[in-house]
Amino acid sequence: MMKNDRDAVETIEQDDGALALGQQLCFAIYSAAHAFNRTYKPLLDPHGLTYPQYLVMLALWQDDNQTVKAIGEALSLDSGTLSPLLKRLEASGHVRRKRDRKDERQVLISLTDKGRDLKKEAFGILQEIGKASGCSLDTLRGLTAELQGLTENLKRLRAAE
Amino acid sequence: MMKNDRDAVETIEQDDGALALGQQLCFAIYSAAHAFNRTYKPLLDPHGLTYPQYLVMLALWQDDNQTVKAIGEALSLDSGTLSPLLKRLEASGHVRRKRDRKDERQVLISLTDKGRDLKKEAFGILQEIGKASGCSLDTLRGLTAELQGLTENLKRLRAAE
């Protein structure tokens, strides 16, 4: 016998449809992340930045002179990812790395003039990306908020284990 | 003459807000993708699968015996990513790789018994992920549709260049 509508809505059924790539939020997110990456690439290439490096720059434009740990918390990345990335950002002249005098364990990351100047270009990049998304500002804001909530839920549940 | 302080501050702060990590959809998507990845890991590890490998399995559960190219189109991945990944999936016993007799350029990927059997477990994984997301099925469906639209827009604009 058929389930009623309410059950159908709140239960993931064990049929092929449920496993279809096209129905999975995780795949939609995976695809959107790659699409964004590919859209950013031609905009960032002229500045010698990769997308994750650009995220670090965003963090530093907000708050200069942060520790590796602070940047890692902002981006949810660990030193295994950040240490080599920051060395490349230093090699390309965008940031400086300096041991903290007060606590020699820490490394402080600060913007060079070149890194600071790049911020002006970032507004143009933002415009381009906004156009490419083809969404209204309201839609973008709504999506962003929903995804932030989702990410929080996923993190909370992992922490609770 | 210089603008007064109030004007200067408001103008800069507006711009800064636009570049804030917390306001950027691309970063929300980047973070959600990583959060999903981390949530999937403990669920997939026991089966010896990574998340991208799991996506390939989803594609094959929908449609067995696909070419590398077809899988690449389904997942937006090229042979540079898929060739080694598929070799690892073959090494772990989940799929078989076989040259197509009709067209020796193509390689057909098909499920082994082990790979097919894993589909049963996938429904349980799906349940776990659904729970971890903390969203209603309606919310999940809505988000998925919006992200698919966004991804389409980004792809279309890249193709138009």
Add this chain to the structure above:
DNA sequence: CAAAATTAAATTGCACGCAATATAATTTTG
């Protein structure tokens, strides 16, 4: 205060992801 525990970065090893190139098979074309 010295030993133990904790903390911050860096390093190593492995698996993507992608650009660029290489190789081999098939199709197009002149």
Add this chain to the structure above:
DNA sequence: CAAAATTATATTGCGTGCAATTTAATTTTG
């Protein structure tokens, strides 16, 4: 039909991500 163009897959090199380990500095504690 043979040369040229196209197509499918594989390979190489580089930059993430992340788990696990290492090293050095600081904090805790017995």
